[in-house]
Amino acid sequence: MNCEPVSSFTIQKRPKSPTISPFKITMAHTIYIQNQRYQLDAADLIQSGGEGMVFGLGNTAVKLYHHPTPAHQDKIRHWFAQPRQLPGEILAPCAPAFNKQGQIIGVQMPRLPAMSVPLKQLSLPNFWQQHALTTQQIVPLFQRLHQALSRLHQLQIVVGDLNETNLFFTPPGQSASQSFWIDVDSYQFGQFPCPVAMPAFLDPTLYHVTNFAERPYFTPLTDWYAFTVLLVKSLLQIHPYGGVHRQHKSLQARATAGVSILANDVTLPPRARPPETLSDDLLHHLHTTFDKGERRPFPPNLLQEYAQNLQSCPQCQLAYPGNRRGCPACSHPTPVPVQPSAAVSKTLLQVDGFIEAVFVQPNGRLLIIYRQGEQYRLVRAGIGGLLSEMVLFNGSVGYRFGTFTRPDGHDFLVVNPPHRPQLLVLDIYSSQPQQVTLLETAMFRNTAVFTTTPNHLYRISGGWIIRGSVQYGSYLEDPVGTAHRAQTQLFGSPFSNTVAGFHRIFAEHRFFTITPNGTERQLATALPPGSYIAEAAVVFAPNLIGVVQQLAENGRFHTHVQAFNQQGQWQQSWDLGEDGWETAVHQFASLKQPLPQPLPPSDKLHYHPAGWLIQQPQQLNFLAASK
Template sequence: MSTAALPIAPKVPVGPGQVSVVIDGVLRRFDPADEIGAGGEARVFRFGQHAVKIYHSARAGSSSSSCKSSSVSHQVGWDLEARARKLMAYPVALPSAVMAPTSLVHDPVSQMVCGFVMPLVEGASPFKRLTSKRWATSRLSREQVCRLFSQLASVLTDLHRRGVVIGDLNDSNVLFRCETGGRSGPSPGEVFLIDADSVQFAGFPCPVAHERFLDPTLYGAALAQSPVFSPKTDWYAAAVLLFQSLLFTHPYGGMLSGFNNVLERAQARASVFRPEVVYPKAALSFEVLPSGLRDWFESIFEAGERSPLKMGDLSARWTVCGCGCEHGRARCPSCKAGTLGSTGSPVAAVRKPATRRGTCEAVTLIATPGRIVAASYSNGLRWLISENGELVREQGRRLGTHDLGVGTEVQLDGNDTWLVERATATRLGVDGRSTEPPIRFTPGVRAPMFSVAS
């Protein structure tokens, strides 16, 4: 890359939405159709197997530092001339996961720096997807999520050794690519860090941050004035990101009397681990966390420590219990069943043999080496059991082998069994055969409602 100390210059538009720049001595023109992203500070265009980030012109009256709020990204007042100096001093030989600048982009008239070229990541999704319960639970196991974070932790550790700090680590500038489908595959997946021009190194500050991932010790700091981030602040952001990806809530989420928002809670270290917090109903309970991870989260969000993430805590085994709870504990925190039975399969959650207290007697109604998939009471007790992949109804009626993925819902309707997956339902008759074409499924308040799919 060029090392001349050149200030940023405005681009030269050629047509509506078009931008012309010089890359490696060659004039390149980008049309709106080439654009793959845009934000408050730049536009990004596809350039073969690369992407080109072209900064907007500097704006008057911008502030000296900025946090990106939950809904709006604000232009940082770090002038673009400083960005040019930083790009020309960018460190080399960073981990391949970092989409670092490979060439500088110049204005065709003044030859001044106005952006950079970087590798283009294809087929990847932002970590923000992992924090969506509806999207993630049907595609990735918690163990697979931990594998992705093992990759991220390795990248962070490598960067910190080289004196590089991410600073603005959030769920939009970290991407992942891996096999999905709800089970842990053989591949640990891949992670990628984009927006690499904002990282902090060699006295160059990171001028931006997202408030939900920003260490509370930096609230109100002038991020663009000097380097204020550290490896500790990166580990705080990584902890927030991992917590959200595993449990689908911010560590300072929920409701707590006396606090108006997440930022106030973060400053007071009043996390969801406190019993007085009203825990979000849609979130997974923190009781499912492996003990090592839970201890690490509590040390960060309650005690204010900032220790690196231990690889051993991320390699803990997660299990799907017969009751449906996915957890990393020795015993299921939901039904208290042991993790594994004698056959190595999850133990179903059933009561022990009859016990009597006064006039009240508890008896075993269902016992199976497999798992209880569904149970209901309608004109008698009805249930569905999965044993070695074969579905079995009450009275021993066998319905054949069916793959029940993480996203599959089951409804018992008399002698019929409904299997619902990705908004399409199939009815199994008494003999286990599909008796009708696919049925469209619409969730109801108490029970599902069905209509023939178009």
């Protein structure tokens, strides 16, 4: 994939300078690409990481290093001095970016398509169910990844930091999935090292290395080790050294000892697929790689033969090799701890499809949106059971929803199509939905910014956070706060008409809350030195506001949660480790008030005056409050 021309501002020759200055954070940056001058500001930011910030520039992206060094300059010059015929999915640098002194401060590259998602999504069971993915669709994706990685190695390029966040793909639907490789400027080639490594994908033979920028440490074999980790995480929903072992507690300890998920004394979590869903040849390769420590290129025939012999279970639809006597999941289900009788949940709804959203209305009634194929349906229910059901519309995967209610109980549904700024407000009080208005809102990271509270819809327009409601038959709005262009995200409380969010200003996140009377308060958070925010969200409990941050430091990720009261005063914090993001976002209320039985991280918890609602992909359960 190549960079196509973008429109320029003014053309100017770049002057020469022998020294390099640190990249300073200002409100606008002037850069030069192929002697054309461009200006980037905070609204153009796509993502900020540990090494630099990525900005959008037309249909391309520009990565600017936080601290450009002579090593950056030398590596980029070497890259462009060696023409290569790269696979089309490699989003490689296509031009250096200079400052006005003529110093290389970054690179221009093709921009990721809006529909692409990180490969990490394949390790989440909910993602498979939401997109109705099958193993038969995903194995060809890994065959193409294998081909691309083999081609890179033929060109004497080693990825080095191959992981689930720098590989992207488009979920397969009507057409085959496409893959995209990013962070190519950090690849290892020539004498230039890959300076970073994510521990979960790092070959244990390199655990002793403390500074990957020192010299080239990675090899094609360390890439194939990381490729195999990605394959296991995607097809089995667990890391090769995941699960629980009584003696070796951490992932690194398990990897050092060679105790993988194939060991008999490792307990797998319920969300993991049985290893027997892979072929015997694949299992043998995993055993030699992760248990015996052998290293060799991943044989491509293993994927081809596996794909040719898959069959699907008629009961659970899980794919497994045709030579198995039966479905590994149905024949040997993973034991799930049984809840005490006093804490047994009641199933309110079970669907042949995917539950997209659950809303608890002020009167305790439930609104449930689920999708069956391409048809979206709305269900009204109470704790006692279903009340009514109606068809909403037909559409693709990815619609988002909100709901708000007038004080008299008249309710409205907000519908947002995927990757588009439109918000359709529907009156759903009668038997057939009626359009109230069609609005537009700002976008943040290719996603429309909107949220709802019990009585309001919030969106962003013209630099303002706008609060809307239906009064006297008309949709009326008023501004309640200021927004940063393309850099503000909103989250609504289901308990009150409080809205919260953050403004992203380059690498900084500023969290805030706006009370029902319009008072804005800052939620003061602090980052540990040397870390940056990879993801952020705001969540709510009945009397708390939670700021959830996925922090990255030296290639390691962990989830940090800070709780504030309604006045914006700090109350408590939790560190949930590497895999805590889903738990924090989906089950924040249970951190303060634990449930009788822990839930899988993918289960979404909703507070109800009479207890808890547990949203799973295909069913909604109710757990009564303990007396």
